[in-house]
Amino acid sequence: MSEQNSQTTNVNKIRIITQVLTTALKLWLRAQVSEISELEVEIKASDRQILSGRIPSVSIFASHAVYQGLLITKIQLIAENIQINIGSILKGKPLRLLQTVPVVGDLTIDEKDLNASLSSGLLSTGLSELLVKVLPTYCPKTQPINWQEIILKNNQIILLGSKVTNSQTTPLEISLGLDLVNGRQLQLTDIQIKDDQTDLFQDNHAYSFDLGSDVDIQQLTLIPGKLVCRGRINVNP
Structure with a gap:
């Protein structure tokens, strides 16, 4: 296999892992609420960090989420220094946090909600x-x-x-x-x-x-x- 093909294969593997991780993270977030209208997740990490299960930053946007009976109109969050069970995720198991994650952001609740x-x-x-x-x-x-x-x-x-x-x-x-x-x-x-x-x-x-x-x-x-x-x-x- 040529060096170029090898690099392409590695890139494809990382892309697949990122997609799997994004899907797992969305499933975990949806499990925290009873309802949600819109959910966007952006993972900011290098290839090596993703493979080690260490993610420096994740941006999250959600709208009309119901958390413990409270309807939240809009949420914009940034979670930092996340450590997850990447090995288990790649085997199809649910995402699990390995340590406490600090999350900063904005929350808006309209009167009607x-x-x-x-x-x-x-x-x-x-x-x-x-x-x-x-x-x-x-x-x-x-x-x-x-x-x-x-x-x-x-x-x-x-x-x-x-x-x-x-x-x-x-x-x-x-x-x-x-x-x-x-x-x-x-x-x-x-x-x-x-x-x-x-x-x-x-x-x-x-x-x-x-x-x-x-x-x-x-x-x-x-x-x-x-x-x-x-x-x-x-x-x-």
């Missing part, structure tokens, strides 16, 4: 549990709230729902500010509760929540109809 997530129950339950913790007197666990709509404004969230008490349904409107304290802490501020247009409660205190050591949020923006988040999260094996 956030409201569509209420039907899953996960978001509505999370909101109720959050308010039970912050405002146990006005949002007791024994009186669950049926959430109907979420409205996003500049640095403000408005929650519309109804509370059932002794078979009587009462409309509720809860408004609150959402701020970023630091990379792993969010803060609720300026909480107001209206009961059928009557002011029931107003609290100017701030309530902080820790998101954990695997999260580092750099920017959190609330604008009319949209929530945008930029930061880093560790994806563990």
Whole structure:
């Protein structure tokens, strides 16, 4: 075999391995969500790095992905320093991470997609549990709230729902500010509760929540109809 033919064969092998790896990565990403509309993956690595299972960088774009019941409008991510089980992948086995992978990027959730997530129950339950913790007197666990709509404004969230008490349904409107304290802490501020247009409660205190050591949020923006988040999260094996 000539040297040129040998080089062509090696290039073809690398191309096939890259295609197999890209397919395996897409399958792994799709397995992390229950639904996804669009998914693009770009692997940035040399031939030697791919063959060793070490990938310096992967760019990921996805739209309308459903993760644990939450509909995410758009995601743009870059994952770095990835180590995978390349030998097993080439034998047709699923991709597996061999170490924690830092992922940085942007996440966007439109208001309509956030409201569509209420039907899953996960978001509505999370909101109720959050308010039970912050405002146990006005949002007791024994009186669950049926959430109907979420409205996003500049640095403000408005929650519309109804509370059932002794078979009587009462409309509720809860408004609150959402701020970023630091990379792993969010803060609720300026909480107001209206009961059928009557002011029931107003609290100017701030309530902080820790998101954990695997999260580092750099920017959190609330604008009319949209929530945008930029930061880093560790994806563990």
